[in-house]
Amino acid sequence: MLLTEKQRDALGEVINIAFARTAASLSQLSGSRVLLDAPGVEVLAIDEVPGALANFIKQEVVTVHQIFSGPVSGDALLMLNYDGAVNLTDLLCEYGLKPHTLDASAREALTEIGNILLNACLGVFGNLLHVHVSFSMPRLHLESLDKMLRSITIGAEDLRYAVVVSTEFRVKESAVAGYLAIVLGVSSLDRLLGAIENWEQGSQT
Amino acid sequence: MARILIVDDSAMSRRILRRILEGAGHEVIEAEDGLVAIEKYFLDKPDVVLLDLIMKGMTGMEVLQKIRQMDENARVIVATADIQKSTQELTLAEGAEGFVTKPFVENEILMAVDSALKES
Numbered sequence: 001m002l003l004t005e006k007q008r009d010a011l012g013e014v015i016n017i018a019f020a021r022t023a024a025s026l027s028q029l030s031g032s033r034v035l036l037d038a039p040g041v042e043v044l045a046i047d048e049v050p051g052a053l054a055n056f057i058k059q060e061v062v063t064v065h066q067i068f069s070g071p072v073s074g075d076a077l078l079m080l081n082y083d084g085a086v087n088l089t090d091l092l093c094e095y096g097l098k099p100h101t102l103d104a105s106a107r108e109a110l111t112e113i114g115n116i117l118l119n120a121c122l123g124v125f126g127n128l129l130h131v132h133v134s135f136s137m138p139r140l141h142l143e144s145l146d147k148m149l150r151s152i153t154i155g156a157e158d159l160r161y162a163v164v165v166s167t168e169f170r171v172k173e174s175a176v177a178g179y180l181a182i183v184l185g186v187s188s189l190d191r192l193l194g195a196i197e198n199w200e201q202g203s204q205t
Numbered sequence: 206m207a208r209i210l211i212v213d214d215s216a217m218s219r220r221i222l223r224r225i226l227e228g229a230g231h232e233v234i235e236a237e238d239g240l241v242a243i244e245k246y247f248l249d250k251p252d253v254v255l256l257d258l259i260m261k262g263m264t265g266m267e268v269l270q271k272i273r274q275m276d277e278n279a280r281v282i283v284a285t286a287d288i289q290k291s292t293q294e295l296t297l298a299e300g301a302e303g304f305v306t307k308p309f310v311e312n313e314i315l316m317a318v319d320s321a322l323k324e325s
Contacts, residue, residue, distance in 0.1 A: 109217045127289055127291075132289060137214070
């Protein structure tokens, strides 16, 4: 789906604000200052997502997945490669995890960390745009990106798009790269862009 | 000091809240889902409930409604990752005494609890 320059710019600004809140949440969780790269934003058809993320996620992806519903509905995904997930959990919980292990306790903690970060990001959307969304329970998936994306688009009738936000954050001198994706049907994406346009006009008055 | 029921399906969040509350001298009871929370509310008679919203089975909103239906004096503080103002308004309209967001900040939790206790 092609966005106009104005839509892309406005969407980028809302995501910048949302990511600042997300970084603040990460900082609170870790007790350390979090340095965040400016997020990159792309709107992709769902079948373009694996190709776009192929360099980052080559094998299994660790995803915290939350369904949200309301005037704008879809799926919110926090995606990390396996090493990044282990690194993030260890940084925030100080479990002293052995390399390449995500045990039950670490998975439970990562699910809650994802819940907090996804809510921080989408909550800013809700507050800024005056759109109330309800969240389902977060779920942790460990599988290939293709398989995970197929599982969330089965049965979806309208075309699915993903607002993909890529970023890298640095916590306690360690870099963790991750992606956040908001998967929407075309009607929800239209409503989201409309709400952003209303917000922009309201901000100017 | 008060007896406080923590309702959250995340063990990590329960651990964090327990550390904060016990550090301030409160007694803590835990429930990992809504049904257990309702049972413990009536068995253990806590002074304050700290309630997550997004949980498996009964949602936090359903638990809030149920507890308030059965005890109109129940003191419930919603403790959630959902930072939307509209969510805060909805829970306060259902009778919640306070609203705190994750990640938890010790002072905010203790102030919310103190405020709820003063109201009782």
